[in-house]
Structure formats: structure tokens, C-alpha cells
Amino acid sequence: MLGDLQRGRTDRVVQWLASGGDPRASAPDGSPLIVWCAYYGDVTAVRLLLDRGETLATLGEDLGLNGAAFHGHWRLVEFLLEQGADPNFRDPETGETPLHSALTKRNRASGEAAAEVLLRAGADPNARTVPGRPTGALMRDARTRGETPLHRAAAYATPRTIQRLLDAGADRQAQDANGDSPLCWASWALRSAEVIELLCFPPHRVRPEAVRLSLGREAPVGDAPWELGEP
Numbered sequence: 001m002l003g004d005l006q007r008g009r010t011d012r013v014v015q016w017l018a019s020g021g022d023p024r025a026s027a028p029d030g031s032p033l034i035v036w037c038a039y040y041g042d043v044t045a046v047r048l049l050l051d052r053g054e055t056l057a058t059l060g061e062d063l064g065l066n067g068a069a070f071h072g073h074w075r076l077v078e079f080l081l082e083q084g085a086d087p088n089f090r091d092p093e094t095g096e097t098p099l100h101s102a103l104t105k106r107n108r109a110s111g112e113a114a115a116e117v118l119l120r121a122g123a124d125p126n127a128r129t130v131p132g133r134p135t136g137a138l139m140r141d142a143r144t145r146g147e148t149p150l151h152r153a154a155a156y157a158t159p160r161t162i163q164r165l166l167d168a169g170a171d172r173q174a175q176d177a178n179g180d181s182p183l184c185w186a187s188w189a190l191r192s193a194e195v196i197e198l199l200c201f202p203p204h205r206v207r208p209e210a211v212r213l214s215l216g217r218e219a220p221v222g223d224a225p226w227e228l229g230e231p
Contacts, residue, residue: 038059
């Protein structure tokens, strides 16, 4: 039964608890049941375990908020915030916040929904990571650069989410540890002219016709449909 839960059948929690099972039991890999339920974003299963005596502290000092944001489980993010999780909790090693974690994959609707929930809860769009620390958020052999959530959004998020960060006070001209702005990150990622325009600040600009041409599509590799120039 618990092996099924580990493979994603988090509904097995109902059967486990009904049979008198320990809510603090572990799956075959040794991870507590609540960890797997959170991994799969099952808010109902998490609630059931909490009602039977489990605690969110089992998910870590951040109450599992970082992991929920990283996996794009926006409903779980919302629930954890309601339970007192800190939207500005900083990873003690990397300085990453849940908002950083939510914005680590290209155009992912669930991650951007999680970012929206975090921003509504007061997440800081200008929080910076600790430079030079290995990070699992960006997968293999990647290190933090003192970047803000807007830097990551510049490379990965949709224009709508970038605009939401800007509306929340994100700084277009914020520099990472290398002196690079979100505009730099967007340029490296060959983002569309629409994204580039959102992130431009003087003296950089985007020609209006380039924006019109790129609306509705991302620039293919080697063929970025935008130009930067002096005013």
C-alpha cells in the first residue's frame, strides 16, 4: 500500500489511516508519508495526515513551501501559506526564496500560478540569492548568481508573469553578482521582443515593429526577432 503511495497513489492515505495506520509512518524509501503527499501536490492527503497528528515541520523549516513552489503545486502553496509558511523564507545555503523556485522552468503555467499566489502573499520580487552556491532549482552543475526572481523570470517566464513581477515592484535594473540585469538574462535566452521590451531600460530600446512581429511566439535559436539599440 505504501509503495503505491510512493509511486503517486496518494489516495492510499485514506485506506492507510482507515486501517489504523500511523500518520507518521514512512514509505519504503524511508521518507515520511507527508513528504510524498506534498511531492505530488495532494493537499487533501496532506490535510488528512495533519488531522491525524502529523505536522508540517516534517516537511522542513520552510514547511515545504519551497518544494511546493518548485513543483508548481499552487494549491499546496496556497494551503501552506494559510498554515503560516513564510513566503520570503530564504534557503540558508543559497538564499533562494519560494518565488525563485517557482520561476525555474520555461513558460510553465503551474509554476507561474504558484508565483502569483506567492506575490499575493507578499513575496519579495527583489530578493537575491547568495552568489556561487550550487542550486538544485536549475538542475545540473548550476550555481546561483545573486539573481532576483525577475532575472529567472526573464529567462523562463511568460510576459504576463514578468509584468506581474514588475507590478509588484521588481527592479528592471537589478544586477546579479556579475553585473547582469534581467534584460541580459532575457537576451541570453533569446526571448521574444515582447519580453525584451518589458525589461528594457534606458538607453536600451526595442523597435516597435520587432515587437509586432514577435507577438505570440518565442524567438527560435539563432533568429531572435528583436534589436537593441540606442535611442
